[in-house]
Amino acid sequence: MSSLCSHCVRCSGPYVYADVLDYKNLRELVVNNGITWLVHYSAMLSAVGESNVQLSRAINITGLHNVLDIALENSMRLFVPSTIGAFGPSSPRDPAPDLCIQRPRTIYGVSKVHAELMGEYLHHKYGLDFRCLRYPGVISAYTHPGGGTTDYAVQIFHDALSTGHHECYLHPQTRLPMMHISDCHRATVEFMQAPECQLYLRTYNIAAISFTPEEVVEEIRKHLPHLRVTYKPDPIRQNIADSWPMRFDDSNARRDWGWEPAFGLPELVTDMLSDLHKRRASADLGVS
Ligand SMILES: NC(=O)C1=CN([C@@H]2O[C@H](COP(=O)(O)OP(=O)(O)OC[C@H]3O[C@@H](n4cnc5c(N)ncnc54)[C@H](O)[C@@H]3O)[C@@H](O)[C@H]2O)C=CC1
């Protein structure tokens, strides 16, 4: 979800490639750079995880264990994102509260429940300052979708501006929680800065918008009336989406540390189209 603009991490500070499976190298990086907060984003997302379960297990679970050990050894504040994918068909779906049955059916979801529980365990047993937000599908103009079930909600904007046609792999009425990248970043920073005494939970849902493909298409057509959308549900991703919450209950995040989203659906669509339009223009790509 990192941005490739002029103020990106690569341009603004020290930047190194690191493999989360290489424990020794990670430990050296943390110690040699005096790092005190660790934000652990590396993961394989839901759809791509199902096509390579072994690799997903290694990155999402072994990688997480490396990060947890290093954070504990070095008394770091640790953030690990979780997801709507940490819920499954037996969870309440509309809305899903913070605390309820979690029996996800993807390796991605299983690894994220594992992360939530391991982090909370180490917090209660050893005082690790573990913090975790369950993100909805995140929508950004700056990166291409990374193999998730919510990817269509990013791809549709690229297609709308390039070919004017999007083939959607979900049914038109599949409702999922979503969020603009700015809200996601701001939530993460605000949550990381929140005083410990305000946090009654270590893992919070955060919500912003919840929409179906049909609804986002209608909103995009207010700007691009010619957008053509066809539906060809992909059984794997449809099955995953049908097992995830339709809406998130984020009342605890709002109460404990003041979470409040800024982007509704109209604002998100306007911003995505404007950002992508500028990026296409600067890359000399046409707009449909
Ligand atoms: N994008 C979304 O809609 C949501 C994302 N999240 C979470 O946010 C985090 C980031 O997600 P995205 O940026 O969308 O995913 P992404 O798939 O775009 O990026 C994942 C990153 O992990 C890196 N990675 C893979 N193997 C690695 C390894 N062995 N060592 C180091 N890095 C490795 C990849 O190079 C990639 O940059 C993930 O933990 C994901 O679960 C949670 C909910 C929603």
Ligand SMILES: CC(=O)[C@H](N)C(=O)O
């Ligand atoms: C919601 C997520 O965690 C991710 N975008 C995915 O679809 O796998």
